[in-house]
Amino acid sequence: MSGQMTGARMVVQALRDQGVDTVFGYPGGAVLPIYDEIFQQNDIRHILVRHEQGAVHMAEGYARSTGKPGVVLVTSGPGATNAVTGLTDALLDSIPLVVLTGQVPTFMIGTDGFQEADTVGITRPCTKHNWLVKDTDKLAETIHQAFHVATQGRPGPVLIDIPKDVQFATGTYVAPKATRTGHYQPKVKGDIDLITELVEWMETAQRPILYTGGGLINSGPGASQLLRELADATGFPVTSTLMGLGAYPASGKNWIGMLGMHGLYEANLAMHGCDLMINLGARFDDRITGRIADFSPRSKKAHVDIDPSSINKVIHVDLGIVGDVGHVLEDLLKVWKSRGRKVNKEGLAKWWAQIDEWKAKKCLTYRNSDQVIKPQYALERLEALTKGRDRYITTEVGQHQMWAAQFLGFDAPNRWMTSGGLGTMGYGLPASIGVQVAHPDALVINVAGEASWLMNMQEMGTAVQFRAPVKQFILNNERLGMVRQWQQLLHGERYSHSWSESLPDFVKLAEAFGCKGAKVDSPKDLDDAIMAMIEYDGPFILDVLVEKHENCFPMIPSGKPHNEMLLGDASTEGAIQAGGAVLV
Amino acid sequence: MSALKIKKGSSSHSAYDLRDPNAEIIEAHTLAVMVDNEVGVLARVIGLFSGRGYNIDSLTVAEVDHKGHRSRITVVTRGTPAVIEQIKAQLGRLVPVHEVHDLTVEGPSVERELALFKVVGAGEKRIEALRLAEIFRANVVDSTLESFVFEITGTPEKIDAFAELMRPLGLSDVARTGVAALARGA
Ligand SMILES: Cc1ncc(C[n+]2csc(CCOP(=O)(O)OP(=O)(O)O)c2C)c(N)n1
Numbered sequence: 001m002s003g004q005m006t007g008a009r010m011v012v013q014a015l016r017d018q019g020v021d022t023v024f025g026y027p028g029g030a031v032l033p034i035y036d037e038i039f040q041q042n043d044i045r046h047i048l049v050r051h052e053q054g055a056v057h058m059a060e061g062y063a064r065s066t067g068k069p070g071v072v073l074v075t076s077g078p079g080a081t082n083a084v085t086g087l088t089d090a091l092l093d094s095i096p097l098v099v100l101t102g103q104v105p106t107f108m109i110g111t112d113g114f115q116e117a118d119t120v121g122i123t124r125p126c127t128k129h130n131w132l133v134k135d136t137d138k139l140a141e142t143i144h145q146a147f148h149v150a151t152q153g154r155p156g157p158v159l160i161d162i163p164k165d166v167q168f169a170t171g172t173y174v175a176p177k178a179t180r181t182g183h184y185q186p187k188v189k190g191d192i193d194l195i196t197e198l199v200e201w202m203e204t205a206q207r208p209i210l211y212t213g214g215g216l217i218n219s220g221p222g223a224s225q226l227l228r229e230l231a232d233a234t235g236f237p238v239t240s241t242l243m244g245l246g247a248y249p250a251s252g253k254n255w256i257g258m259l260g261m262h263g264l265y266e267a268n269l270a271m272h273g274c275d276l277m278i279n280l281g282a283r284f285d286d287r288i289t290g291r292i293a294d295f296s297p298r299s300k301k302a303h304v305d306i307d308p309s310s311i312n313k314v315i316h317v318d319l320g321i322v323g324d325v326g327h328v329l330e331d332l333l334k335v336w337k338s339r340g341r342k343v344n345k346e347g348l349a350k351w352w353a354q355i356d357e358w359k360a361k362k363c364l365t366y367r368n369s370d371q372v373i374k375p376q377y378a379l380e381r382l383e384a385l386t387k388g389r390d391r392y393i394t395t396e397v398g399q400h401q402m403w404a405a406q407f408l409g410f411d412a413p414n415r416w417m418t419s420g421g422l423g424t425m426g427y428g429l430p431a432s433i434g435v436q437v438a439h440p441d442a443l444v445i446n447v448a449g450e451a452s453w454l455m456n457m458q459e460m461g462t463a464v465q466f467r468a469p470v471k472q473f474i475l476n477n478e479r480l481g482m483v484r485q486w487q488q489l490l491h492g493e494r495y496s497h498s499w500s501e502s503l504p505d506f507v508k509l510a511e512a513f514g515c516k517g518a519k520v521d522s523p524k525d526l527d528d529a530i531m532a533m534i535e536y537d538g539p540f541i542l543d544v545l546v547e548k549h550e551n552c553f554p555m556i557p558s559g560k561p562h563n564e565m566l567l568g569d570a571s572t573e574g575a576i577q578a579g580g581a582v583l584v
Numbered sequence: 585m586s587a588l589k590i591k592k593g594s595s596s597h598s599a600y601d602l603r604d605p606n607a608e609i610i611e612a613h614t615l616a617v618m619v620d621n622e623v624g625v626l627a628r629v630i631g632l633f634s635g636r637g638y639n640i641d642s643l644t645v646a647e648v649d650h651k652g653h654r655s656r657i658t659v660v661t662r663g664t665p666a667v668i669e670q671i672k673a674q675l676g677r678l679v680p681v682h683e684v685h686d687l688t689v690e691g692p693s694v695e696r697e698l699a700l701f702k703v704v705g706a707g708e709k710r711i712e713a714l715r716l717a718e719i720f721r722a723n724v725v726d727s728t729l730e731s732f733v734f735e736i737t738g739t740p741e742k743i744d745a746f747a748e749l750m751r752p753l754g755l756s757d758v759a760r761t762g763v764a765a766l767a768r769g770a
């Protein structure tokens with residue numbers, strides 16, 4: 001479709017041509033022409049949020065669970081500034097988003113007009129790229145380019161700022177096929193010589209480990225499939241970052257659990273003690289590495305990443321392969337097979353014996369209680385009662401998030417949505433709605449802390465309005481639990497402002513929003529409460545009153561190496577010195 | 585804060601120093617960055633440097649291909665070899681950036697800067713300024729009875745040297761363009 005049309009109509013046409021079925025948004029003066037067009041069509045569904053931050057997190061949940069870019073439409077000024085946290089979140093977690101903002105008309109830009117903000121200036125550092133479109137003839141092409149940039153290479157959020165006069169004016173529509181996508185064509189194939197070198201290392205490695213990350217999820221389900229093939233064929237152990245959970249199944253025989261600050265003992269020690277580390281789409285984040293100088297000191301390291309700037313950014317590697325991890329895995333498997341499928345069997349057997357010894361430590365053991373609900377127990381029960389279902393999990397940020405990562409198992413990619421890089425409290429509730437909108441019949445659960453949940457609780461209204469039956473599983477410790485834990489371990493038990501005072505009655509709150517709520521405070525009632533939540537046909541808030549002072553272990557204190565992990569309360573005394581306290 | 589041995593300064597690159605404490609030596613590199621001359625591209629490049637804590641010693645920019653709307657940004661930056669590599673990779677992932685060349689390592693290159701110096705004085709000093717300007721092949725582009733404006737081109741070091749000599753002779757204002765650089769040869 002091409003021809004003459006207004007800018008506002010072009011926006012809707014371009015979204016349609018890009019295959020967009022859902023837009024998360026909030027109207028205002030500077031986007032009224034676009035909302036007028038949305039009103040006059042039925043192809044694209046608009047989800048009216050309650051706060052623009054919610055719209056962006058919903059789009060993230062949508063994107064992360066479908067692999068398609070999420071689309072957001074907000075007005076100028078406060079609409080755009082409210083989107084900034086979500087944009088930053090999506091940038092750090094490499095989530096493809098296309099965010100459209102209204103802007104004051106071109107002739108008013110720079111005059112401090114009503115609801116004028118320098119949106120491209122404000123969002124330049126928190127988008128992968130952004131555009132201000134001053135000419136209606138360029139609008140369609142810019143939107144198509146935006147989809148290209150958001151989804152190609154390392155995915156990320158992009159923003160298009162559209163002045164109101166550009167929306168009203170008439171111009172020529174250009175279809176996606178006729179659009180020049182420009183020179184932005186990131187390399188997807190890895191260098192075959194480097195891949196062959198890595199295969200050689202794999203053939204002799206005694207203690208190899210596959211360290212996987214969110215890049216595998218972003219690369220698409222094919223990449224996860226190839227990872228499974230590689231791990232199962234070679235017998236190499238697999239660990240993953242928070243962002244990569246599900247790429248290799250938690251029920252798979254080579255799975256050794258999540259690594260990192262609150263990762264499993266066996267995963268962290270295997271990272272520390274390996275002789276060959278193969279990083280597949282992860283980025284050596286500081287939550288993973290701990291103290292750089294002592295990070296996996298005796299290993300050769302290979303790093304596969306689509307973003308050249310990720311390689312050697314934090315950890316200097318011996319082999320950097322730039323390319324899409326799915327393509328690289330395909331070639332890697334081909335080369336490995338063609339050279340006779342060799343591995344160091346003897347070395348691997350010993351390595352697994354060592355890993356099994358570490359596993360026997362059972363690092364997730366906690367002291368259960370029949371009086372109060374332990375948060376770990378709540379998650380174990382949630383896992384047991386939802387396991388076989390078509391299930392998607394989102395989380396907020398804090399202890400509950402780490403426990404969810406430890407105690408829930410993911411057997412498929414795109415089933416786990418959490419704010420990893422930015423650690424944004426308030427992410428989980430809107431993200432769960434975004435996921436539910438994309439998967440109307442699935443069971444979507446947000447594992448929440450009471451404090452995080454309050455940050456975007458207004459979005460319950462969105463869930464009710466659009467009949468998104470999201471389940472809000474609130475582990476209510478009446479504390480900013482993760483902050484409290486750090487204060488206990490690092491700040492002499494001075495609990496400065498880390499408790500949740502004046503909490504609302506979550507059951508009444510649910511009623512006020514027009515959905516259902518329940519409260520549970522005894523371990524013996526927990527299963528029934530979870531079942532009632534799952535079986536309810538609509539949005540549900542379950543207020544789970546849990547132990548208030550539980551700490552999340554294992555924990556690698558900031559600035560410590562992997563082999564100096566804290567396993568439980570007994571090991572924490574004096575464990576963290578001032579040097580570590582400056583780190584976040 | 586200092587008791588905790590947190591390294592200050594942008595070259596440590598991160599808010600806190602997780603880097604190898606035995607950091608290598610700091611080097612100056614001249615980068616040529618070819619970009620689409622689109623709105624905001626310079627802000628993007630500068631924002632990258634300030635946001636990630638990299639240094640800019642000098643920066644020049646102008647459209648060099650009017651038809652293709654291509655600009656050439658020449659940045660002189662400093663950092664350890666690892667940081668320099670990061671800077672190049674980070675520049676390379678900006679969408680409007682086409683090419684990044686590290687002229688310092690890619691082979692011999694020529695670097696030139698243009699500067700204007702205003703020197704105010706009379707008598708012996710004035711004569712001495714003119715004599716030195718000749719030695720440095722600086723041109724007089726404006727003169728009054730008590731002042732000269734010299735125009736000089738050369739490497740930044742040559743311009744620094746000229747500035748040092750002019751200071752006691754009544755140097756009052758300096759304007760420098762920053763470095764423009766090209767690889768030598770075909
Ligand atoms: C927007 C935002 N503000 C502050 C923080 C710092 N922070 C991290 S975890 C946390 C406490 C979260 O409390 P809650 O949601 O109840 O989870 P819990 O740790 O108790 O499970 C805080 C304040 C953050 N991550 N995000």
Ligand SMILES: [Mg+2]
Pocket residue numbers: 398449450451475476477478479480481
């Ligand atoms: Mg809490």
